[in-house]
């Protein structure tokens with residue numbers, strides 16, 4: 001929970017090609033127009049800091065052991081929280097992150113099979129505050145799309161990175177873990193049916209109601 005801070009934390013999630021990036025900039029503009037007194041910070045994971053971006057390059061390219069991958073994701077996240085997210089939330093800013101911890105549960109957990117117990121331990125270590133509360137987004141917008149549609153969209157868009165080269169079975173497991181987490185925490189998640197057209201999705205996002 002981030003209600004311990006005056007800021008507001010929003011994450012965008014979904015399998016690769018589900019359509020997050022298509023709406024991120026417009027969403028940032030919308031937030032800035034809606035809350036002119038608040039600074040809106042746009043960031044991403046893995047990444048968001050100079051060290052995090054170096055780790056991103058490794059994570060998206062180099063083959064590595066599953067535990068190493070999870071540890072590097074959370075190492076980049078710890079730096080991201082310390083350098084960017086927490087200072088911004090403490091200063092009352094709105095933080096929009098292209099992915100956060102749900103992606104680790106979905107990709108390293110659901111997709112690759114890392115145990116939930118290990119992921120929960122890492123989450124507590126990296127996001128746990130002195131008061132025992134976990135730093136979590138206030139709102140997570142999950143773009144939900146069947147793997148085969150996402151694959152077709154990706155193949156038109158760009159050369160695949162390490163994750164994007166994974167097969168449909170992997171992405172179906174990633175998707176199911178995202179959906180499981182959304183079901184577990186419905187007050188945090190807003191589920192977008194990403195099979196809709198970009199216009200319809202934007203209409204939905206621009207009418208989202210939440211209290212900042």
Ligand SMILES: Nc1ncnc2c1ncn2[C@@H]1O[C@H](COP(=O)(O)OP(=O)(O)OP(=O)(O)O)[C@@H](O)[C@H]1O
Nearest residue numbers: 015016017018019020021022153157194196197198
């Ligand atoms: N609703 C939509 N309908 C059809 N095509 C879409 C839709 N949204 C996005 N696209 C197209 O699908 C491709 C992937 O979209 P986008 O880059 O936004 O996905 P993404 O979720 O950000 O992927 P990644 O997480 O891998 O960066 C792009 O070519 C984009 O134009």
Ligand SMILES: Cc1cn([C@H]2C[C@H](O)[C@@H](COP(=O)(O)O)O2)c(=O)[nH]c1=O
Nearest residue numbers: 016045046073099100103104107108163
């Ligand atoms: C945060 C995070 C990300 N990933 C994966 C998910 C994507 O395949 C890439 C990031 O690429 P994007 O185009 O910027 O979405 O990294 C992951 O496996 N685990 C994570 O914790």
